[in-house]
Amino acid sequence: MAETDSSEFRILMFPWFALGHITPYLHLANKLAQKGYRITFATPQKAINQLQHLNLFPDFISFHVITVPSVNGLPPGAETASDVPVFLSHFLAIALDLTRDQLESLVTSIKPKFIIYDAAYWIPEVAKPLGIKTINFNVVSAASIAIVLVPARNVPTDRPITMEELATPPPGYPSTSIVLRGTELETLLFVTNPFGAEMTFYERITLSMKNCDVISIRTCYEVEGKLCDYISSQYQKQVLLTGPVLPEDSKSSLDERWGNWLAGFEPGSVVFCAFGSQLTLEMAQFRELVLAFELTGLPFFIALKPPLGAETVEEALPEGFKERVKGRGVVYGGWVQQPLVLAHPSVGCFVSHCGFGSMWESLLSDCQIVLVPHLADQILNTRLLADEMKVAVEVKKEENGWISKENLSEAIKSVMDKESEVSKLVMENHKKWREVINPNLMNGYMDKFLQGMRELVS
Structure with missing residues (x-):
């Protein structure tokens, strides 16, 4: 398929109903639209309302509203993972599967050449009889897939997987520092949880990868x-x-x-903290975390959701905190333009949960990186940055998984002190990696991805 034919090859995108999945799919859609491909982007209305401003090519990318059916156990009006606590995601997966009729109707109507999807394991069943090629596009790290979601892992479905089984790398797993340690292995147990009707998370995602034509991963x-x-x-x-x-x-x-607030500080002096759109901290951990920033003595900008039991971040702040940090610290409970904050000259450190999008944004920034992972994939991403690439510092956790204000404060100060050995090491390694992961490299990946698509239908 020649580049000039690209507009004739319509692509249908159908990501899992979570902003952390829909957003990178939309970024990929923009890259494809830039090359002249036409994309139909099927997703719930709430996601469209929140993300349509990211559609840079509205003449090439059209949104198609998916109606999320009501499911017993799913809160009324819930359409994306942001609308439900993690333990109710199972019901959102049931709702996703109940949209199959809508997808089949859309496929029949637009006749795409490709369907790009992730959690909807049944997409190949819809596509293959019509001669449509399927690409399973994963927005998590290769480490997250390799350590858990591989056939060699053989997670049993008739009983819970044991800690000993999880602690043993699957056969053929390459030598790497990207492993879970101690109690962190418990975070992997979610793969045996229900995720849809009569289906575990492990079964859903491995089926999605087994039955597609090509697996794709958002990595280098x-x-x-x-x-x-x-x-x-x-x-x-x-x-x-x-x-x-x-x-x-x-x-x-x-x-x-x-912009005005940050401009009041010296270049590279402000510590920015954000943990993504889904994580909600417990009240005590939230307070411990903000106290850590006070303890550093550095200017800081924290953007977090209100903790459990609080309507706003203001009501959750420790007593006297606001007065003590006035003029040098802000805690905000709303959405912020993370890439633009990281690019501001005054910001010198990023304290992150190491979600995969934030991982790449931190790598491509000039900021020092401090990592406070919470979920399994975030822990594996953290191992990649802190242990393999040595561009970041991971905050040491207490035995119970707690992050103390002392440990977080020390980690921040260790990278912000330009004379410390830790600071020099991660800064030097970070600089080297930024030179490797440059715009030319990334454009080259998109060219290879498009070539792979063309070969699928040649």
């Missing part, structure tokens, strides 16, 4: 090459990499309120 060979080769050998399928598919430099500017 330079960063996770050994793990990508391992996944390819396990599934006996081609693995196409897209690179990080982050948006181009935005034409939008940072909210004036934050």
Whole structure:
């Protein structure tokens, strides 16, 4: 298929109903639209309302509203993972599967050449009889897939997997520092949880990868090459990499309120903290965390959701905290333009949960990186940055998984002190990796991805 034919090859995208999945799918859609491909993006109305401003090519990318059916156990009006606590995601997966009729009708109507999907394991059943090619596009790290979601893992479905089984790397797993330690293994037990009707999370995602034509991962060979080769050998399928598919430099500017506030500080002096759109901390951990920033003595900007039991972040702050940090610290409970905050000259450190999108944004920034992972994939991403690439510092946890204000404060100060050995090491390694992961490399990944698509239908 020649580049000039790209507009004739309509692509249907159908990501899992979570902003952390829909957003990178939309970034990928923009990259494809830039090359002249036409994309129909099927997703719930709430997601469209929140993300349509990210559609840079509205003449090439059209949204199709998916009606999320009501399911017993799913809160009324819930459409995305942001609308439900993690333990209710199972019901959202049931709702996703109940949209199959809508997808079949849409496929019949637009007749796409490709369907790009992740959690809807039944997409190949819809596509294959019509001669449509399917690409299973994963927005998590190759490490997350390789250590858990591979056939060699053989997670049993008739009983819970044991800690001993999880602690043992699957056969053929490459030598790497990207492993879970101690009680962290418990975070992997979620793979045996129900995720849809009569289906575990493990079954859903492995079926999605087994039945597609090509597996795709949002990563770089330079960063996770050994793990990508391992996944390819396990599934006996081609693995196409897209690179990080982050948006181009935005034409939008940072909210004036934050731009003006940050401008009042020295270059590289402000510590920025954000933990993504889904994580809600417990009240005590939230308070411990903000006290850590006070303890550093550095200016800081924290953007977190209100903790459990609080309507706003203001009511959750420790007594006297606001007065003590007045003029040098802000805690905000709303959405902020994370890439633009990281790009501000005054910001010198990013304290992150190491979700995969934030991982790439931190890598491509000039900021020092401090990591406070919470979920299994975030812990594996953290191992990648802190242990393999040595560009970040992971905050030491207490025995019970608690992050103390002392440990977090010390981690921040260790990277912000330009004379410390830790600071020099991560800064030097970070600089080297930024030179490797440059715009030319990322454009090259998109060219290879498109070539792989063309070969699928040639």
